[in-house]
Amino acid sequence: MAQFRIGLAQVNATVGDLTGNSDKVIEWTMRAAEQGARIVVFPEMVLTGYPVEDLALRKSFVDASIGALHQLAADLAAEGLDGIAVVVGYLDRRTGLAPQVGVPAGAPLDAAAVLHGGSVMITSAKHHLPNYGVFDEYRYFVPGSTLPVFRIAAQGGEQVDVAIAICEDLWQDGGPVAVTRTAAASLLVVPNASPYERNKDDVRLELCQRRAREAGTVLAYVNMVGGQDELVFDGDSLIVSPGGDLLARGPQFEEALVLADLDLPAADPRLPAGQQRADACDGTTMTIERIELAPLPAPEPDARLGAPMIWPRLPDLAEIYGALTLGVRDYVRKNGFASVIQGLSGGIDSALCATIAADALGADRVNVVLNPSPYSSEHSVTDAEDLAKRQGIHARTIPIKPMMDGFAAGLDLHGIAAENLQARIRGMIWMALSNEDGHLVLACGNKSELATGYSTMYGDAVGGFAPIKDVPKTLVWELAKWRNQQAAERGETPPIPENSITKPPSAELAPGQLDTDSLPDYPVLDKLLDDYVEKDMGSAELVAAGHDPALVERVIRLVDRAEYKRRQYPPGPKISAKNFGRDRRLPITSRWREPRVG
């Protein structure tokens, strides 16, 4: 067995920032080299960020990515980092003749490269392209059909063979994992950009264990960290043995270098460099392309690492809160904002949003506005003021009565029109302060509201980012209680006033109005929404699952009718298996009605 130190650099890349992302690769490669790693693996498309969407179709951007890759190889060597193998994801294009009918030459590739000795030594591309949920990779990429294997010296001078697969190549059967076994590789490294979803970390570990067994190798999985529009990449990199033992695991939601000393079988010297065809066990064949890296002076660690680097898993609520916080922080930061602004109604949704924002950015960068109307309860103001004081965030109060009077001078409004007007005056005030002072506006709607259409377009729905749009109302309460409890356990003031958590929810757009006037209790509603929206059950299945037939009919009608509102809602961090965004794409114009049951 050869002793081999590996580093997984789970870093936070930014889409389009080729220079910044390259600098990050150099910085983290330096750390890995200082720690004696022979190889450092970065996430999928770390050079370009992920997903680049239609930028993949722009010639100038593909050119720039390829140029940045070669520049990075040279820059690493210039920094004295030529003896460590660096695996980086980037955007490439297919060169040469089209290899098969229907696959154009020059088409974009979701690629990975090995940089070593100042050069790009070998490149390959993702074989399995995901095209479901939030992914549209058939739009962008053509599949790769080579498995790169590079031979590299381990600590004692023995050689090991390292293969590369990319992200979805793990999730589908056959392809690079199967070919890795054929290639008799010592180690399979897998760059990923795998978005966070509740409970996905359990799924990932099991998947990696299964694939390590199939490949017959140690498997090292490195995932991106950071927020990108509606996606949050959570890190959670991991290494498992062929027998399924967890050898190392990174933290969630933060950058880290995960190091491990691996004991790998030495490469079979009878396997020469060059190409070999192999059945990919998925209806295609692939080419194993084996190269040997030049023997360059490489880092030599002082001693074996001590205890394995295994960060503890976060409990469910902590994990969700971490995803929301990172989502907000990165949207704000990567889009160049210094601060945020939002309404604060005294209710639980805006209270939780403000708390997430303060945790993400610091209280001094969070601004809230209290906009009482003649229908606002006294506690709406006192609860909001209480929250601002507890957290030390900037608050100002702008009553909306004068604006309501201004509109009353020109318009005679009733019912829903009058209610919406109040919500819209508030939204305009936040937008005006955003335009005046440069804050990003946060929209505070939750997933239950978004599902049923209980929000006012251009009112409470205004904003550039929506922190809790994928959080059902019942989970909003859970998160608020959890956050307060965390504070209490640390001896801090709970950030959210108890009354905001316990009082019955109300939009306060009419005297004495309560959410339960027109919606069922949230636990009942959220269960139904989960089955209809996330599990895509039809009416018959919903009733069979135990939901009240009349409620099924009423609620799915609400959900179906609100599609046009969701289309204009700002993006927010995905935490569920199916968010309102890329995950769920329904026509606005549709006369489909689930059959009435019972």
Add this chain to the structure above:
Amino acid sequence: MAQFRIGLAQVNATVGDLTGNSDKVIEWTMRAAEQGARIVVFPEMVLTGYPVEDLALRKSFVDASIGALHQLAADLAAEGLDGIAVVVGYLDRRTGLAPQVGVPAGAPLDAAAVLHGGSVMITSAKHHLPNYGVFDEYRYFVPGSTLPVFRIAAQGGEQVDVAIAICEDLWQDGGPVAVTRTAAASLLVVPNASPYERNKDDVRLELCQRRAREAGTVLAYVNMVGGQDELVFDGDSLIVSPGGDLLARGPQFEEALVLADLDLPAADPRLPAGQQRADACDGTTMTIERIELAPLPAPEPDARLGAPMIWPRLPDLAEIYGALTLGVRDYVRKNGFASVIQGLSGGIDSALCATIAADALGADRVNVVLNPSPYSSEHSVTDAEDLAKRQGIHARTIPIKPMMDGFAAGLDLHGIAAENLQARIRGMIWMALSNEDGHLVLACGNKSELATGYSTMYGDAVGGFAPIKDVPKTLVWELAKWRNQQAAERGETPPIPENSITKPPSAELAPGQLDTDSLPDYPVLDKLLDDYVEKDMGSAELVAAGHDPALVERVIRLVDRAEYKRRQYPPGPKISAKNFGRDRRLPITSRWREPRVG
């Protein structure tokens, strides 16, 4: 040669309306039978409408589509329509075992069926799935691999063999077209749902001519008509001979039954019913599945048709105007609105929108609001009033000064914040009147504004539908002039005041403001936007194409920065090769900057 009368029913289906669409199939089959047609062909997925998007992934909807197909077969027979072969598109699922690795059983199919004698006689599915531009068919469907050929009696009792391909099967090489030649079919019928794009009708005719030659058959292409969210299907069905002669062609933007008497080679009696493998010339093989329809009493025409039914092509501007009008009419109608409302500023954009709406819906269903501010010019009011009077649309004037004063009581705003406030007060007034009276709000922004971000979110951008969002400013003027000229030629009052067309464009949000204060002249801007947005050129290509380097840098920065605004903009009819919508999907969070040139 066998004489064979065919009908192409280019109808306007509605997404999700299985009952309504089935009724439409019965109604138009009846017309075709009355005219002596042996076969009537309907568009792709006519039963479900197209595109159904994620409804394709819902079990209850697929079940309903399959159920509706069988019900339709029975209903046709009950109406005495069992002797005419009816080709209908619908949503199916793959049954039986998965035929190859990676293709799940039970996956949705973009399918077509032949209904005859009260039964579903044969079904097949689209082989080539488009996954570019506005299409995401790899998300929804698995590819079909059979070519159905059905033998049917022509007028004199001779048999002919009819093959079916679906839409994209024509656009890509190999597949059903190639296999149709192998099958020695007499006729290839092609159901389509092909969205309108400027100049696409020329491309379609050439494509059909080429494929008819390749298939060695007469080719009958039938396309959907109608608006569906951002897509407009334009009809334009056509029939070409194997030699490329145009035998029939339908109108654009209206439902029609296109009839033709075809002289077809008789089916080769040595080719028996059953299955036969064939090279699809695209790297796959397909199965030819040949059946014989029972000899049922069929319609018998009195005599050959006279002159071929070839509707004249519309000139470019008429065609675009037709697409916009149908897009608006169908969005309003299919979403259950009775009327629309919009602002009328005296400028050309809102003038054109109101005119399109009045042409689409009738003037009595169009409501406009004049919202003068202290910065509004006198002509903004007089030009708007003039338009309302010319067209007889409902107009009311609500000055925004009282609302501005209301906000001034609580907020001290400057510059862009104060300007946006005015636009937002107007938007709120339209939304309030929409909520009060049930009108759909139309947003009147053009493509040049949307590209550069020269619009106010929650201000002039409010609305459920945006008639001219894919129309560049220079084309807005062209369409306005064309519409006035059309009226003049018919001896009618030109609907748009000349002054709205000729005056320099201004948002009138500050004293003396003109668009040209901050944007280049529109002809220069629109040419650059076309190259950057539609042709996806990078900065170097743009400069090489003759655009001013400083202008390139400024304008592409504006376009890149406005992505977040476009995300929240309402949908509107696509008329270009790349609209702001499904066609162009870019990240909001992106640090990619095209390199500075020169």
